[in-house]
Amino acid sequence: MGPVRGIRKRRKTEKSLDNNGSGSGSGSGSSEKEGVVDWWDELSKKINGLQKSPLKISRKTFEYICSLVKDDITTKSAHFSFSSGKPMSLFDQVAVALRRLGSGDSLVTIAESFGLSHSTVSQVTWRFVESMEERGLHHLQWPSTQEEMNAIKTKFEKIHGFPNCCGAVDATHITMCLPGTEYSSNVWLDYKNNHSMVLQAIVDPDMKFRDIVTGWPGKMEDWSIFSCSNFNKLCDKGERLDGKVLKFSEESEIREYIIGDSGYPLLPYLIVPYEEKELLKSEAKTQFNKLHLETRMVAQRALTRLKETWRIIRGNMWRPDKHRLPRIILVCCLLHNIVIDMQDEVKDELLCLYHHNHDSGYNQLVCEDADEKGVALRESLLSYLNGRLHS
Known part of the structure; x- marks a missing residue:
């Protein structure tokens, strides 16, 4: 792979994210923001009992990454769900991918910590990688x-x-x-x-x-x-x-x-x-x-x-x-x-x-x-x- 160059900067999405990691055309109200905080705190407790930065990044950075990949992850036909049957939100999918990339743990270990199958972890991570290749390239030039x-x-x-x-x-x-x-x-x-x-x-x-x-x-x-x-x-x-x-x-x-x-x-x-x-x-x-x-x-x-x-x-x-x-x-x-x-x-x-x-x-x-x-x-x-x- 050669060096990345000449990539035009993409416009930042102006859509806000609701507490399920979905797009919203309205401004971000306090209830939405509180929903994001609650989701983040829940994730922190879920991953090894950590209380801060469960994905080695801040909440602000996490939300920005979600905004980059949102369109690709939410518009493609694949639908993923937890073992309980609950559908995976945008936040869930990005969190799983970042956890896989950040921890280096096996697919099985990641799957057990989130209540997923290892094949779901693999597919979700790869979809995230494919999206970031295009949506994040303006950060490397x-x-x-x-x-x-x-x-x-x-x-x-x-x-x-x-x-x-x-x-x-x-x-x-x-x-x-x-x-x-x-x-x-x-x-x-x-x-x-x-x-x-x-x-x-x-x-x-x-x-x-x-x-x-x-x-x-x-x-x-x-x-x-x-x-x-x-x-x-x-x-x-x-x-x-x-x-x-x-x-x-x-x-x-x-x-x-x-x-x-x-x-x-x-x-x-x-x-x-x-x-x-x-x-x-x-x-x-x-x-x-x-x-x-x-x-x-x-x-x-x-x-x-x-x-x-x-x-x-x-x-x-x-x-x-x-x-x-x-x-x-x-x-x-x-x-x-x-x-x-x-x-x-x-x-x-x-x-x-x-x-x-x-x-x-x-x-x-x-x-x-x-x-x-x-x-x-x-x-x-x-x-x-x-x-x-x-x-």
């Missing part, structure tokens, strides 16, 4: 205005001084459980002897995904996936990272770029750390690497938060459909971005616990490819940052 890009560059520079930086790239493995008898299982076997699929993400300073690539087998190296990406091709054509160039001296200029770890090549628009052998006699380069690491840490935090919040992609997925898995990953990324866009409160205590290790068990592979223009840009950045430190 490359900045479309210079004003938006300038805000991103300003925030990155405030972290540790990197000017004109537009994003941080990183990749993570989504592990799967595939039987060895499956004819295609070896295709997905990575260098750690796990079956996995890779997610590559370019992240902004707010930990929001701006571009993703997924669907490639876990055996592929980070640099290979990046080189195959549409983002890289657009950069090569001069159609991305082609904004204002900064000139801070007659000899040095700094174009737009992103940063990544040593698993990526040094390119005119992708800056990676200096190799260990280059640090032995250079305190300036050692300091550069330190600031580079602390700046790109935002990508590691984003992927850690993604996998801790939407746990269906955190652990081993049992015999997933390889055609559906990239779509599930995409929707988890959309939900991650929606939480940020809605300014929802997200608690990141777990990030410290896991030390931002979103890819436990996988070692850092090193790509030694270096483009001449990339070398020149990194030297310009080194000079700029060194000048700031000693000014």
Whole structure:
């Protein structure tokens, strides 16, 4: 799956939701709002006795997600019901789907907690995924205005001084459980002897995904996936990272770029750390690497938060459909971005616990490819940052 771009923003629905999760043409009155609160409290008690945020999101964010998928879920012909015979409302269906994506629990476990059959949980979740793929895509796009890009560059520079930086790239493995008898299982076997699929993400300073690539087998190296990406091709054509160039001296200029770890090549628009052998006699380069690491840490935090919040992609997925898995990953990324866009409160205590290790068990592979223009840009950045430190 290539990066998502060029998606037109959809108009927010103006219809309110009644306490059954149905559409209503009237304004939202107090009785409707009270109905939603009661439903939310009931859900909180139903799921493991939790009293707050049973779905890891706020009530406001939940209602917004419902408004996105409402038309698809309420107009399609399928009718789902609980074991008691009670029909499932829009709220019920969205709650089940979010619980499945957020907990990573089995279909049977989810079904038992809601009083449903496991096949209903599967169908409801997939209908939600299909709807979110279309209705939520405007939450994952490359900045479309210079004003938006300038805000991103300003925030990155405030972290540790990197000017004109537009994003941080990183990749993570989504592990799967595939039987060895499956004819295609070896295709997905990575260098750690796990079956996995890779997610590559370019992240902004707010930990929001701006571009993703997924669907490639876990055996592929980070640099290979990046080189195959549409983002890289657009950069090569001069159609991305082609904004204002900064000139801070007659000899040095700094174009737009992103940063990544040593698993990526040094390119005119992708800056990676200096190799260990280059640090032995250079305190300036050692300091550069330190600031580079602390700046790109935002990508590691984003992927850690993604996998801790939407746990269906955190652990081993049992015999997933390889055609559906990239779509599930995409929707988890959309939900991650929606939480940020809605300014929802997200608690990141777990990030410290896991030390931002979103890819436990996988070692850092090193790509030694270096483009001449990339070398020149990194030297310009080194000079700029060194000048700031000693000014």
